[in-house]
Amino acid sequence: MTMKREITVTVNGQQHQSEVEPRMLLVHYLRETLDLTGTHIGCDTSQCGACTVLLDGQSVKACTVLAVQAEISAAALAIRTLYARSSLPLSR
Numbered sequence: 137m138t139m140k141r142e143i144t145v146t147v148n149g150q151q152h153q154s155e156v157e158p159r160m161l162l163v164h165y166l167r168e169t170l171d172l173t174g175t176h177i178g179c180d181t182s183q184c185g186a187c188t189v190l191l192d193g194q195s196v197k198a199c200t201v202l203a204v205q206a207e208i209s210a211a212a213l214a215i216r217t218l219y220a221r222s223s224l225p226l227s228r
């Protein structure tokens with residue numbers, strides 16, 4: 137049995153308090169716990185970048201970060217901003 141851990145994360149300026157499995161990925165926390173589906177899952181290999189969010193001003197792949205790590209770094213995520221950027225054409 138895995139003990140859940142309580143985390144407090146600020147997403148788009150709103151503070152959320154949740155109990156999560158220690159191994160829960162940030163992308164799953166955002167999508168499933170907070171229902172912020174603007175963060176997408178596009179691969180299983182950390183290659184596509186569809187899950188990219190801003191974490192303390194740095195872009196990170198949310199599929200490579202644990203939800204508990206987001207709390208540790210006092211996260212401020214800007215999902216919608218990056219979601220809008222990801223819809224731009226990559227090249228002409």
Ligand code: FES
Nearest residue numbers: 178182185187199
């Ligand atoms: S889902 Fe593809 S890099 Fe994260």
